[in-house]
Amino acid sequence: MRPFTFERVRTPAEAAAAAARHPGAKFVAGRTNLLDLMKLEIETPTHLIDVNGLALDKIEPTADGGLRIGALVRNTDLAADERVRRDYGVLSRALSAGASGQLRNMATTAGNLLQRTRCPYFYDTNQPCNKRVLGSGCGAIDGFSRQHAVVGISDACIATHPSDMAVALRVLDAVVETVGPDGSTRNIPIAEFHRLPGDQPHIDTVLRTGELITAVTLPKPAGGAQIYYKVRDRASYAFALVSVALVVQKDGTGRVALGGVAHKPWRVEAAEAELPKGAKAVAAFLLADAKPTDQNAFKLKLVERTLAAALAQAKGAQL
Amino acid sequence: MKFETPATENPIDQLKVIGKATDRVEGPFKTMGRARYAYEWHDVAKNPAYGYVVGSAIAKGRIRSIDLSLAKVSHGVLAIVTAENAGKLGKGEFNTALLLGGPEIQHYHQAVALVVAETFEQARAAAGQIRIEYEKAPGAFDLAAAKDSAPMADKITGGVAASKVGDFEGAFAAAPVQLDATYTTPDQSHAMMEPHSSLAKWEGDKLTVWTSNQMIDWGRGDLAKTLNIPKENVRLISPYIGGGFGGKLFVRADAVLASLGARAAQRPVKVALQRALMPNNTTHRPATIQRIRLGTTREGKITAIGHDSWSGDLPEGKPDGAVHQTRLLYAGENRMTATRLAVLDLPEANAMRAPGEATGMMALEIAMDELAEKLGIDPVELRILNDTQVVPDDASPPSKDDPQDRKGDTAANQAGKGKRFSQRQFIECLRLGAERFGWNKRSAKPAANRDGMWLIGQGVAAAYRGNQTTKSAARVRLDSRGGVIVETDMTDIGTGSYTVIAQTAAEMLGVPLNRVLVRLGDSSFPVSSGSGGQWGANCSTSGVYAACLKLREMVAQKLGVSATDAVFSDGRVRVGDRDVPLGEVAGSAGLVAEDAIEFGKLAKEYQQSTFGAHFVEVGVHVATGETRVRRMLAVCAAGRILNPKAARSQVIGAMTMGVGAALMEELAVDKRLGFFVNHDMATYEVPVHADIPHQDVIFLDETDPISSPMKAKGVAELGICGVAAAVANAIYNATGVRVRDYPITLDKLLDGLPDVA
Numbered sequence A: 001m002r003p004f005t006f007e008r009v010r011t012p013a014e015a016a017a018a019a020a021r022h023p024g025a026k027f028v029a030g031r032t033n034l035l036d037l038m039k040l041e042i043e044t045p046t047h048l049i050d051v052n053g054l055a056l057d058k059i060e061p062t063a064d065g066g067l068r069i070g071a072l073v074r075n076t077d078l079a080a081d082e083r084v085r086r087d088y089g090v091l092s093r094a095l096s097a098g099a100s101g102q103l104r105n106m107a108t109t110a111g112n113l114l115q116r117t118r119c120p121y122f123y124d125t126n127q128p129c130n131k132r133v134l135g136s137g138c139g140a141i142d143g144f145s146r147q148h149a150v151v152g153i154s155d156a157c158i159a160t161h162p163s164d165m166a167v168a169l170r171v172l173d174a175v176v177e178t179v180g181p182d183g184s185t186r187n188i189p190i191a192e193f194h195r196l197p198g199d200q201p202h203i204d205t206v207l208r209t210g211e212l213i214t215a216v217t218l219p220k221p222a223g224g225a226q227i228y229y230k231v232r233d234r235a236s237y238a239f240a241l242v243s244v245a246l247v248v249q250k251d252g253t254g255r256v257a258l259g260g261v262a263h264k265p266w267r268v269e270a271a272e273a274e275l276p277k278g279a280k281a282v283a284a285f286l287l288a289d290a291k292p293t294d295q296n297a298f299k300l301k302l303v304e305r306t307l308a309a310a311l312a313q314a315k316g317a318q319l
Numbered sequence B: 001m002k003f004e005t006p007a008t009e010n011p012i013d014q015l016k017v018i019g020k021a022t023d024r025v026e027g028p029f030k031t032m033g034r035a036r037y038a039y040e041w042h043d044v045a046k047n048p049a050y051g052y053v054v055g056s057a058i059a060k061g062r063i064r065s066i067d068l069s070l071a072k073v074s075h076g077v078l079a080i081v082t083a084e085n086a087g088k089l090g091k092g093e094f095n096t097a098l099l100l101g102g103p104e105i106q107h108y109h110q111a112v113a114l115v116v117a118e119t120f121e122q123a124r125a126a127a128g129q130i131r132i133e134y135e136k137a138p139g140a141f142d143l144a145a146a147k148d149s150a151p152m153a154d155k156i157t158g159g160v161a162a163s164k165v166g167d168f169e170g171a172f173a174a175a176p177v178q179l180d181a182t183y184t185t186p187d188q189s190h191a192m193m194e195p196h197s198s199l200a201k202w203e204g205d206k207l208t209v210w211t212s213n214q215m216i217d218w219g220r221g222d223l224a225k226t227l228n229i230p231k232e233n234v235r236l237i238s239p240y241i242g243g244g245f246g247g248k249l250f251v252r253a254d255a256v257l258a259s260l261g262a263r264a265a266q267r268p269v270k271v272a273l274q275r276a277l278m279p280n281n282t283t284h285r286p287a288t289i290q291r292i293r294l295g296t297t298r299e300g301k302i303t304a305i306g307h308d309s310w311s312g313d314l315p316e317g318k319p320d321g322a323v324h325q326t327r328l329l330y331a332g333e334n335r336m337t338a339t340r341l342a343v344l345d346l347p348e349a350n351a352m353r354a355p356g357e358a359t360g361m362m363a364l365e366i367a368m369d370e371l372a373e374k375l376g377i378d379p380v381e382l383r384i385l386n387d388t389q390v391v392p393d394d395a396s397p398p399s400k401d402d403p404q405d406r407k408g409d410t411a412a413n414q415a416g417k418g419k420r421f422s423q424r425q426f427i428e429c430l431r432l433g434a435e436r437f438g439w440n441k442r443s444a445k446p447a448a449n450r451d452g453m454w455l456i457g458q459g460v461a462a463a464y465r466g467n468q469t470t471k472s473a474a475r476v477r478l479d480s481r482g483g484v485i486v487e488t489d490m491t492d493i494g495t496g497s498y499t500v501i502a503q504t505a506a507e508m509l510g511v512p513l514n515r516v517l518v519r520l521g522d523s524s525f526p527v528s529s530g531s532g533g534q535w536g537a538n539c540s541t542s543g544v545y546a547a548c549l550k551l552r553e554m555v556a557q558k559l560g561v562s563a564t565d566a567v568f569s570d571g572r573v574r575v576g577d578r579d580v581p582l583g584e585v586a587g588s589a590g591l592v593a594e595d596a597i598e599f600g601k602l603a604k605e606y607q608q609s610t611f612g613a614h615f616v617e618v619g620v621h622v623a624t625g626e627t628r629v630r631r632m633l634a635v636c637a638a639g640r641i642l643n644p645k646a647a648r649s650q651v652i653g654a655m656t657m658g659v660g661a662a663l664m665e666e667l668a669v670d671k672r673l674g675f676f677v678n679h680d681m682a683t684y685e686v687p688v689h690a691d692i693p694h695q696d697v698i699f700l701d702e703t704d705p706i707s708s709p710m711k712a713k714g715v716a717e718l719g720i721c722g723v724a725a726a727v728a729n730a731i732y733n734a735t736g737v738r739v740r741d742y743p744i745t746l747d748k749l750l751d752g753l754p755d756v757a
């Protein structure tokens, strides 16, 4: 771990100003990801701005019938919120499927969105990794890639985004609200928030330096049956091999997003027209440009079958 | 005392304390946080400095240069140890690779430096400032690729590497029913809770190391050898150990580097291996490739049984003994085993819980399931049909003094053929297990049962593990108030040694359990068996038994009577109409007896083994292929069960580890870069609570007077042997998909599951 300085801020404006003062600074919220990465010298901020004192820990209704989730709302609280459980079941389920109880008690909404990949080469500073050190190469592409992405990959990086919550937010069309170091605010649709790796895999999102997430908003409830189906090698406390976030209406129309297959939550709106035809058609559309490795090619079949299971669950039927 | 003839009735048979389900005597210390683990000796070394280990960034090659200039001036740094400045170091007898590497690098994350600083954080920060240039050399990292050129090994733990009885090739070729299949098991990590940790302190040329080690005397000798100092100058203290599973049988880098760091910094130094170093820096269970050939009559009698196994290790390393049980478990006139060892430049391979049988049974017991299906015979019945009460091929006599003896016993290859097992209730385990599990409700046809989205199946496997015996000493003190103190360098790695030793002394001396104080894990105590190879409980309590017998004689002598006439009970000794409190006999000086149990020829005259049967029910998700174990039953025949509560804990823990082996545990090898990639607890998955359903354990009521005066045997490793195969067989029964490559992850099942989309 490298030496760093530390300060606590109390308002978003203070946070923005602090970020403007310290170019190498990072915000820190629940600390469950950033500190681990700092200990391993994967992240080396020179200054930490603790945002836990910001009053961004509320879940409030919005004017258009949705919810505004403060950036500091803990994953546990968000998953347990009555409105979220009733109207946004897919989000509550995705959150509960992630990490462990202790971690969810600490993890925040903003921190969860910004957690970094779990690629093991990214975590081992002896190994090549373009995401960690641009230009050093990618250890995973010809290496151990069982967990890695199958779509939207590049020659530089095949990492996945590990968040479960983000997959649910993607299917719910959430919007990320931010404030920049200059005080300007932005509303970023979740679809545009996470990037594909391209030739700049070291950049995960479209956030600018010093830009603070203040909230995530959900549009008015989507209704329908809401499923989050996470598949992993053990029953709990593991990242997804593949996950499916699904909202299906009575008439068979709906939306679907995938986790564990790409550098971002993977949703192709056009694929959703295939939903009435069943899992095979939707999966084929979603993964049309897939380029798996030998080790993760099974994910193509797994997506199709998990989607079938999720659709059956939505119907209350059995396969 | 020499143990040369079968045990007759002795004070242990009273079973007033022994054999009773007993809470751990040290349990309250652990729950109150008062049991001190290696990193927590805050009072013995005030103001210790902290070490941080730097592991090699390459798998094989040389260090061209190390630049310590930035690290040396980093905040709080007291010393930096490297091979360049450590002085001449030896290598422990039980280590294959050097514990401090450089300039030559033998494996990934081999320790190349220790930074010592005032605080842990300062040491870690400085470690990040060390600049090392390496020169990579090509290495061999792929067992499958090295397989065909791998030579025959010299020996396996507890026996020879290859064996032949009759004409295997001929009999196999002639057999009307044949099975010839190859199975693979991956590299596995011990993944115990407490990392390897040590606190080292020098006083002049005397070194004390508070550490976490299963085998105190081996560790003491090897630490001395590595540091080139006399063994007498080293003291190891390791009373509490947060798990070992074989990963702490040997001295590792933490102890060596803490000692070197303390010398360099002239301060006590603490070192805990960072979790991410553990899989590559320490030892692991090696991957195997195993070919099993079984030939039978049409009725299912085995006529030919062959087992070839391949594993890899660093030069001068050891093979996995996967073929071991195949010499002993099933009958058959014509037999062969062969063990080949490839040179690989991966980290050091070594023992992990039930080394040999754990991997061997993973393969053999799937093969038996496949054979049963070919024959159309129930798998329980097939095993019963091929039971043997005599050793069909004794190529594996337990070695006398040292169960891990490297020399082996080559002359004994055929010597013991036809000798009897001291106890063998294998059939009883299978029958009782089948009845309790409801085996008769299982459909022999695979993929025939469904519960909603889950395909349901049941599997069975044998459990087999050798019972090894080895010398063990103890010292017992009786004080004037009738209190008993037992001292032995035996360790408690979470297994319950404190408790069974206290039970033994209480039974032998007729005192209540709470009058016995047990002190373990200190090299200033008499040398015990240590904890390994499931020999610990039986051997160490036998050593305590010997010392207690001696103490009983001393008491009797003081009273001027014969020990055989004295009755020890309720804290008193009675002879005729004399009835004296024990404390009074001890007097103010107290009485001290020390003795050891030494195992003689019985270990050669009989084959000592433990047996069992595992039954497992799984559900496999019809769409995703996720496997979830639904219920498990183990039936064990393992001699007298000294403490049924602790023994049950050991067996359910072993069953859990077996589920890990079956479904998820695998150190992923990067065959280009030569290392285990998933080297932390987030990526090396072991079962969590949600993976483990209802577990049942039944112990057969058995005593084995050939094994020891305790009439007990080991059980903690028996519990893992066969579990993974039972899970694999249950998965096959559920799905009709036969997977021969562990772990059985869902990607290996998907292609065989019914269409659902």
Ligand SMILES: Cc1cc2nc3c(=O)[nH]c(=O)nc-3n(C[C@H](O)[C@H](O)[C@H](O)COP(=O)(O)OP(=O)(O)OC[C@H]3O[C@@H](n4cnc5c(N)ncnc54)[C@H](O)[C@@H]3O)c2cc1C
Pocket: A026, A027, A028, A029, A030, A031, A032, A033, A034, A035, A051, A071, A097, A098, A099, A100, A103, A106, A107, A108, A109, A110, A111, A112, A113, A114, A115, A162, A163, A164, A165, A211, A212, A213, A214, A237, A238, A239, A240, B682
């Ligand atoms: C063992 C383990 C298992 C896990 N398993 C799962 C899992 O199965 N599924 C899953 O989804 N997740 C899992 N996680 C990840 C966990 O969800 C994340 O660590 C957590 O959500 C991060 O939130 P945090 O508040 O602690 O973030 P921090 O660690 O505090 O910060 C993370 C990042 O977010 C930035 N940041 C924080 N707040 C703001 C803000 N307001 N504006 C701008 N930037 C900000 C920080 O600068 C940092 O870069 C696991 C984590 C661990 C350690």
Ligand code: SF4
Pocket: A117, A119, A120, A121, A122, A128, A129, A130, A131, A132, A137, A138, A139, A140, A141, A148, A156, A157, A158, A159, A201
């Ligand atoms: S996949 Fe991405 S994160 Fe992983 S090694 Fe390659 S570049 Fe790094």
